[in-house]
Amino acid sequence: MNWEQIASDFAWDGSWRDIYVLNTSEADWQAVWNILLEWTPPANFSVSGKIESMPLGVEAALESETDSLLSFCVGPIQLACHFFTVVEIEFDFDPRQVSGETEIEHLDRFVRLLGDATGKQVTLTQENDQEAIIARYSPDLGSVVWRAFS
Structure with missing residues (x-):
């Protein structure tokens, strides 16, 4: 991965970037949750705006009636998870937090961690556009492929 080749994918355009794990089950969520329970620095969990x-x-x-939010840092990048649906794990972040290879290395490790924990493909995309792929990780391949699909 060369930062110069992907820097434009993180240029501020008014939208966030998303990390997706699709076709998930509650067991997949729990596998990711278990990792985040041990996260350093600790993740912040809130329900209806109240830290718990x-x-x-x-x-x-x-649970659909709760307004849950989990926020935590991957290196210098703050990620948020909103628990929209059981069948899709989604994290979002502000691309202005990504300014070079150091941040990309943190994202790379996190994406691999998600894929290895769930055994599923993970994609990093433009906001709300699962087809606008910036990076993709498949546990079968064992490496993150950046901008192979643009």
């Missing part, structure tokens, strides 16, 4: 302790199980966050 992260429960051991992800079920409470996935």
Whole structure:
């Protein structure tokens, strides 16, 4: 990966960037949740804007009547997870937080961690556009491919 080749994907255009794991189950969510329970620095979990302790199980966050949010840092990048649906794990972040190879290395490690925990493909995309892929990780291949699809 060469930062110069992908820098434009992180230029501010008024929208966030998304990280997706698709076709997920509650077991996939729990695998990711278990990683985030041990995250350093600790993740912040809130329900309806009120900070709470992260429960051991992800079920409470996935309940449709709660407005749950999990925020945490991957290196210098703050990510948020909103628990929209069981069948899709989605994180979002402000691309202005990505300014070079150091941040890309942090994202690369996080994307691989998600894929290895769930055994599923992970994509980093433009906001709300699962087809506008910036990077893709498949556990079968074991490496993140940047801008192979643009």
